[in-house]
Amino acid sequence: MKNKPLIPFFLTAVAGLLLMLGLSLVGVNQQAGDENGEGEEQDPVEYGEELVNENCISCHGDNLEGQGDYPAINNAGENYSAEEIADIAQNGTGDMPGGIANAEEGEAIAEYLMSLSEE
Ligand code: HEC
Numbered sequence: 001m002k003n004k005p006l007i008p009f010f011l012t013a014v015a016g017l018l019l020m021l022g023l024s025l026v027g028v029n030q031q032a033g034d035e036n037g038e039g040e041e042q043d044p045v046e047y048g049e050e051l052v053n054e055n056c057i058s059c060h061g062d063n064l065e066g067q068g069d070y071p072a073i074n075n076a077g078e079n080y081s082a083e084e085i086a087d088i089a090q091n092g093t094g095d096m097p098g099g100i101a102n103a104e105e106g107e108a109i110a111e112y113l114m115s116l117s118e119e
Contacts, residue, residue: 048112055100056089056109064116069095077117085110 052064059070066072076085086106092098101109 044108044111045115046112048108048110048115051101051105051109052112059096073113074116077114082107082110082114085113 056073057064059067060073061067061070064072064074080088086103086109088096089101089106089109090098090103092100
């Protein structure tokens with residue numbers, strides 16, 4: 001039996017593969033659980049506020065009142081429609097660079113900025 005010395009290696013390999021498969025299944029299950037656990041959808045206005053605080057205040061100022069060369073955007077809802085704000089968040093305007101938000105984020109941002117002007 002020439003091949004016999006290989007059997008332990010083979011068994012180790014199989015055991016390793018099974019372990020990997022098992023762990024990845026556990027991982028997939030955990031992920032599904034997390035997604036289900038979230039349950040209710042996040043309010044788009046709150047989501048938009050988070051995005052604005054992360055992505056926009058660095059230029060437009062902590063309270064969105066503008067600073068230096070950057071215009072105020074706390075009144076953007078008076079000057080722009082929600083569609084236009086979503087477009088600006090995604091594509092930029094004038095000296096403002098594009099690519100800050102994707103389409104979905106742009107809509108949430110627009111809802112938040114519109115909500116500021118409704119008050
Ligand atoms: C890198 C700096 C920078 C960041 C980050 C930035 N902006 Fe701007 N934004 C500008 C500049 C500069 C202008 C003025 C553009 C112009 O008219 O030339 C502007 C203009 C705007 C305007 C038009 C304002 C007006 O009255 O004409 C809106 C609305 C706006 N930004 C929204 C946003 C939102 C929403 C974000 C976050 C997703 C954001 N900006 C992030 C620099 C920035």
